[in-house]
Amino acid sequence: MQAIYSTSAAAPDYALEELRKESTMGSEGTTVQRDIRRIDLSNFAARKAEITEQLWSAATEIGFFQIDHHGISAAEIDDAFALSESFFALPTATKAQWPLSRNAGWESLSQIRPSTGTADQKESYQITRPRMAGLWPSEQELPGFQQAALAFEAKCWQVGMQVLSCFADRLGFDSDFFARAHAPDSPHYQSTLRMLHYFAQDGAHTPGTWRAGAHTDFDCLTLLFQRPGQGGLQVLPGKEMQGRAWTPVEPAQGVITCNIGDMLMRWSDDQLPSNFHRVKHPAAHEYQGARYSLAFFCQANEDVVIRSPGGKYPDITAAEYLKQRISANFSNKY
Numbered sequence: 001m002q003a004i005y006s007t008s009a010a011a012p013d014y015a016l017e018e019l020r021k022e023s024t025m026g027s028e029g030t031t032v033q034r035d036i037r038r039i040d041l042s043n044f045a046a047r048k049a050e051i052t053e054q055l056w057s058a059a060t061e062i063g064f065f066q067i068d069h070h071g072i073s074a075a076e077i078d079d080a081f082a083l084s085e086s087f088f089a090l091p092t093a094t095k096a097q098w099p100l101s102r103n104a105g106w107e108s109l110s111q112i113r114p115s116t117g118t119a120d121q122k123e124s125y126q127i128t129r130p131r132m133a134g135l136w137p138s139e140q141e142l143p144g145f146q147q148a149a150l151a152f153e154a155k156c157w158q159v160g161m162q163v164l165s166c167f168a169d170r171l172g173f174d175s176d177f178f179a180r181a182h183a184p185d186s187p188h189y190q191s192t193l194r195m196l197h198y199f200a201q202d203g204a205h206t207p208g209t210w211r212a213g214a215h216t217d218f219d220c221l222t223l224l225f226q227r228p229g230q231g232g233l234q235v236l237p238g239k240e241m242q243g244r245a246w247t248p249v250e251p252a253q254g255v256i257t258c259n260i261g262d263m264l265m266r267w268s269d270d271q272l273p274s275n276f277h278r279v280k281h282p283a284a285h286e287y288q289g290a291r292y293s294l295a296f297f298c299q300a301n302e303d304v305v306i307r308s309p310g311g312k313y314p315d316i317t318a319a320e321y322l323k324q325r326i327s328a329n330f331s332n333k334y
Contacts, residue, residue, distance in 0.1 A: 029246050031247070031248065032245040033247060034235075036062065036064055037062065037066070038065070038067070038255065039058065039065055039066070040068060041071070051166060052166035055167065059260055063239075063275035065258055066255045066256065066258065067159075067163070067258060068254060068256075071158065072155050072156070072256075079148065080294055081227060083148050083149060084197070085197075086142055088123060098135040100126065101131070103126055103190065103322065105126060106124070106125045107124055108124075109121070111212075116209070116213035120211065120212045121211050122196055122198045122211055125195045128190055128192045129189055129191075130188070152193065153193040153296065156223055157182070160221050160296060163258065164182075164264075165179065171267070171268055178300075181301060181304045181318075182299070188304075191219075192296070192297045192299060193295075193296050194294070194295045194296075194297065196293045197290060198212070199290065200288060212279035216277075217262065217297060218263065218325040220260075220300060221264060222295055222298070223295065224256065224258070225294040226257065228252065229251070229287055230287060231282075234280055239273050260273065261274050262321075266312075266313045267307070269310045302322075
């Protein structure tokens, strides 16, 4: 990790290479079309070898891909979005009862990306199972919320582990390697379901601000659900970061957009590169209303050691890795 990436003399000297790179990615850049492949997961057990090759090709060549026929129905996704909207419709004072702590709870306008130095124009509510004591709405505030949110989170975990089992096969690990590393019955579990609400726009915004500034994800794999008509997501393959050419990823009903995160990049010795992404403000001719998305982050359990097979990266526990990444985004609050 000899190289230090910096946009200015005042740029923080981050300990992690991923954060150093991210701190250089705040410019507007240009737009270009790329192939965002859609991979059918139907009949998974019988087709796993074929699916594995498709996932590996998409992940290594592009880094972002979409999956369908994944086992979560369109109705279940719609219900999860309705659940999210009901949460964010609560009064601010009510949501403030459940403040973000250790990647669980509610925050608003508090995530400041190393790439921008300005707050993302959004609020979020994060569900990390072992850390939710005192952070759930009551049955009086939102009837059935906790049960429904946990059921959807569990479905996301199943899909994430299917995809990760394919990468485990190609990396020479046993198929259940990542499922064990993300075991949900462990008190060290730290995978997270994040509900996101990007605020409605009036066609103008403060220069230098983004709905979500450019970043790579901290995890092994992200599953992202978008609502049709609520665009703005742009992606940039990490291996092409110097070109600063971004590609829009349009929402589609029932489709999950996936990207490789930094944990898996380390576990694969960079064979599976993490990718930059951001959410831009809508242009004057685009939909200006609120934007909602749902993200599930497959983050290895705290006690798991992320070990680079070829020694490209130093060993680090998933707990320490996530702590450094979150601290850089939330002003050292973890």
